[in-house]
Amino acid sequence: MFSKLKAEIDSIMERDPAARSRWEVFSLYSGFKAVRSYRKAHWLLEHGHPFLARWVSQRSRHKTGIEIHPGAKIGKGLFIDHGMGVVIGETAEIGDYCTLYQGVTLGGTGKDKGKRHPTLGDHVLVGSGAKILGPMKIGSNARIAAGAVVLNEVPDNATAVGVPARVVRINGVRPDNLDQVHVSDPVSQELCRINNMLKGMEKTIDKKRTADDKPDEKSADQKHQNFA
Template identity: 45%
Template sequence: MSEPKSSVHPVDFIWSEVVRDAEAAIRAEPLLGGVFHNAVLHHGSLEAALAYRFADKLATREMNQQLLREIADGAYAASPALGQAARADMVAVFERDPACHRLLQPLMYFKGFQAVQAYRVGHWLLEQGRRDLAFFVQMRVSEVFGVDIHPGARIGQGIMIDHAHSIVIGETAVVGDNVSMLHSVTLGGTGKEEEDRHPKIADGVLIGAGAKVLGNIRVGHCSRIAAGSVVLEEVPPMKTVAGVPARIVGEAGCSQPSVMMDQLLGVRGSEPR
């Protein structure tokens, strides 16, 4: 069951801000009062709210909301790292997405954030040996959000997936911390290999819309992959690659491409807010 609101820990600034956002949203739009109470104000922690959202979004006639809620509550209770990663992801979305003006938005409206948090629960289930439950979560995330992340993939924190339509991340893919990617990105294999066959994305990488990174190759830290590129070879750190097949076209242009979100080749972006 969810915690009473009175148990909000005073040092959890992110959750406290989400609560304030929800209260302000109700004042601005009273018709959504029930929605925000159910999704935010009824809960005493971000973990409880995430578990509710997970269950509410993924429930089916085969697996009802109560059972999914118990699964997610158990995951968050057993692994504090899940909540830590969720907070880092939420801040990443807020800082990098110009359409995000409140911390409340990723939790309520952004399917990229919600899909990544559901993947994290599925990955935890897989690590516990609960393979079929993990695959059930993967299936429902794909059906509900249009995001297909294998529960075996390893994904860091501070992740932003903007728009998040048609994202595919394969079983042996590794994604580092503070990575940003846009819609229609694929981190896939190149054939029917059964071993380590998917890309390794280092910290701070920016992957543009529609880019395909294929095979067991490494994309170096703080590099940029231009929209629509097909990457088949290793990308050195702090470089920009573009084209089909992708080739190095210059430097990354800044020290933190995934934060700057500058996708214009040869043009340096503005400082992050």
């Protein structure tokens, strides 16, 4: 037990240059406390004590500002940095040595029962304020940028950014072969629609100007007859 505790603390110190001692991490880090409380709550849930499990979970949420459902499955070495506002849903799964920053949500979509939260591989980093919604998989060593909203799967060793998130790097290289044009991006689609509408209006205005500038042949003939 103490060896596992030490390993958890050491994994945090490796990723946080601000950590000065194991005692500091153990006694002051809200993310570490939240994960410890989660492991107690998860054990209670697995051993048939759902009410006590939720009680431990809610008590931890009030103390740390981090909500982890007892039903989530979390590997070793999870580091929740700063932590305030982090939410991890009931069917979420997190691999080993992942890092989550403040405001991260591993959430579900809809009210269907069963698997409805994301699965993170090993060594995944999720930036502050990012939202990963739905039962998709985030590959090992993936990086999710701050503020991203992830609605689709992210492959191993990839970096995803934006709203909705799209992959911009795999193994540090831009994936030029990926279809970036047809990515479901409502903001880009609306801008394209407005741009096309403006182009159509410009063409209509140009045609009208051309028609107005063109001399009226019938009127010219009438004027010629009058002078004659």
